[in-house]
Amino acid sequence: MIALQDVHKVYRTDTVETLALNRISLRVEAGEFVSVMGPSGCGKSTLLNIMGLLDEPSSGAVSIAGQPIGTYSTARLARFRNEHLGFIFQSFHLINDLRVIDNVELPLIYRRGLSASERRKLAEAALDQVGLRHRIRHFPGQLSGGQKQRVAIARAIAGNPKIILADEPTGNLDSVMGQEIMDILLRLNREAGATVVMVTHDEGIARQTHRLIRIFDGSQVA
C-alpha cells in the first residue's frame, strides 16, 4: 500500500544541515496497522509527513497504492491526499470557528462531484462511527480533549480514505481517553479495512498494533 525506497531527508539552512531520515526503505501493506516509535526528534513525524505527501524526500522514492507520487504536480498531490489519505494530529487542529459537522465536512468540500446533502450524510456517518452524532452543532471549544480527537478522527475518515496517518493521536490525552481513541482506530482498521500508520511514544499503545517500526537518529532500527 505504502512503499518507501531509500528515502533520505535533510533539512538545510544557511549554516546547518540536519539529517532527518537516513536511507529508509519500508512497506506498509493494505489493511496493516503499523506504529512508529522512537525518541523525540528522531524523524518519526518526518517519516509520517513523507508518507502523507505533506513533505518531499530529499532523495528516494515514495509510492502509494502503486502510484509513483514523485512525478505529481501540486494540484494532483492535493487531490490524491484528498481521496486516499486521512490525517489525525496530536493537537487536533480543528477549526474553532466551525461547528463539529462543518469541521468533519472539510475534506469533502475539496472533493469533486459531491452535493451538499451527500457531504452532510458522509460527515454524519463519520460522526456516528466515533459516537459524536449528538454533538454536530457544537463548536470545538465546547468539547473535551477526547471528544475533539474523536471529531478529528471523524474528519479523517469522512471521505473514506484507504490510509489513515495519525501523529501521536493519544499524546495529549489521559490513558482512558487515549485507549478510547485507540479502540476507534483499531475498529476502523479491523472493520473498515483502513491501513493505519501511527506515530506514538506509548509502548502500551504501540503493542496493540500489528507491527512496530523503530526509528533512531533518522534510521530504521527495527
Add this chain to the structure above:
Amino acid sequence: MLKNYLILAWKVLSRKKFFTFISLFGISFTLMILTVLAAFLDGELGSHAPITRQNRLVFMDQVVMKLTVPDTVLTIDSTLTGGVMRYDTTMEIGEETRNYSGSAASYGMLDRYLRGLPHTAEQTFYHTQTFDVYLNSTKFPVQTMFADGAYWRVFDFEFIEGGGFPDAAVTERSPVVVISRTARRAFFGGDAPAVGQEVEINRTRFRVVGVVEDVSRSKNYAHADAYIPLTFTREGVLQEAGLQGPFSAAFLAASPQDRQPLKDEIRRKAQTIPIPDPENYNMLELEGKTVFESFATELFQGEETPAAIAWFFGIIGGLVALFILLPTLNLISINVTRILERSSEIGVRKAFGAHPRDLLLQFVLENVLLTLLGGLLGFGLALWLIQVLNSSRALGNIVLAVNYSVFAYGLLITLFFGILSGLLPAWRMSRLHVIQALKQSPV
C-alpha cells in the same frame, strides 16, 4: 464550491464578531462619508434647478482694475575668492502692481459692453440687497434679487406656483415679485397659494406673480427670498458712470461648445473698454467663470481661478483618499493578523486536499462578502444621514440627494481595496508549506 466558501465566509464573519464589527465600521463609515460628500457636491454643482443648463452658463461677477508699472530689480552678489572680491550683477525686468480694485460690475458697463456678445443666447444682469421686513413684530431679513426679465430665461427655477416676470414688467416698472417657498411661509404662514397677494418690501407693495423652490445660499446668483424687477433698485444705481457697481452677469451660451469661446470673448472684451480713471488704473480684467469655477473661487476667496480649482481638488482628493485609505489600512492590518492566526486552518485544509488556489479564493471571498456587507450598511447609513441633514436643515437650504453612481464607484473602490488588502496576506499564506502552517499554529 463557491457556495461553500460563501457559507464558510458567513460563518467565520458571524463568529469573529469583533473583527467583523471593526471592519464593517471602517468600510460603512467610509462609504457613508463619500456618499454624503458626493450628494453635497452634486447638490451644489450638479445640473439641477435653477442651473440644469449649467454646461452653457458663464458668470461674470468681478471687475478688476489695476495700475501696473514696469519694475526693475537689480541684484548684486559678491563673493570673495582668493582674496579678490567678485561681483555678479543680475537685472530682472518685471511688473509691479501699484493699485488694485476688485468689485462687482456697474449696470452701465454690463449693458454697454457685455450685452449681445458673440456665442451668447441670453444674458441677465442682477444684484442683491437685503431689506428688513417686520411681520407681526418679528424681523424677517428679505434677501432681494433685483433682476431683469432674462433672468427667468437664463435660470430655470422650479416654480411651485405662477412664473417669472416678463421684460415688460422691468421696463414698465411693474410692482411684481417672485418669492421663495421660505418667504411665502414667512409672509403668509403655511403653504397656502400666494400668487395674487401682496407683500411689502422697502416701503413698496409688490404683487406676487410666482413662488419658487428655495435655492441653496451658496448659489449666490440665484438664492433670494424675493425677486423683483431691477428697475426698483435704489435711485442712481442703474445710471452709475463707472465700471464697478453692485451687478453680476450670467450668460447662457448658445450651446455647450460656445461656452469657452464666450469666456474668451469676455476676457478679450476687457481690452477694448476705456478705463475712466487712467491715472489710477491702466489695466482692466474681466473673467467669465463656469458654475464650478465660480463655486471654487467663492470657496477660496482671494485665490485666482486656477489656484482655487487646485485647492478644491487638492482638498476633496485628499479627503477622499484619506477616507478610502483609512479602512484599507485597517483591513490590511486586520487581515494580516487574522490570516496569520488561521495558519492551523490553512495547514489542515492543505493536508486534506485544498489547493493554494482554493485557499486564495476562500480568503478573498471572505473579504468580498465583508466589503459588500459594509457597502450595504454604508448605503443605509448614508440614506439615514442625508434624511437627518435634510429634515433638520443643518445645511441651510441645501437639499441632499443620493448620487447612486458615486455610491457605486465608492463601493467599487472599497471592493478593490478590500480584495487587495486580503489578497496579499492570503496569497502569502496560501503558499505556506503545510508542515510550516501546522507548526505555526497557536493551537
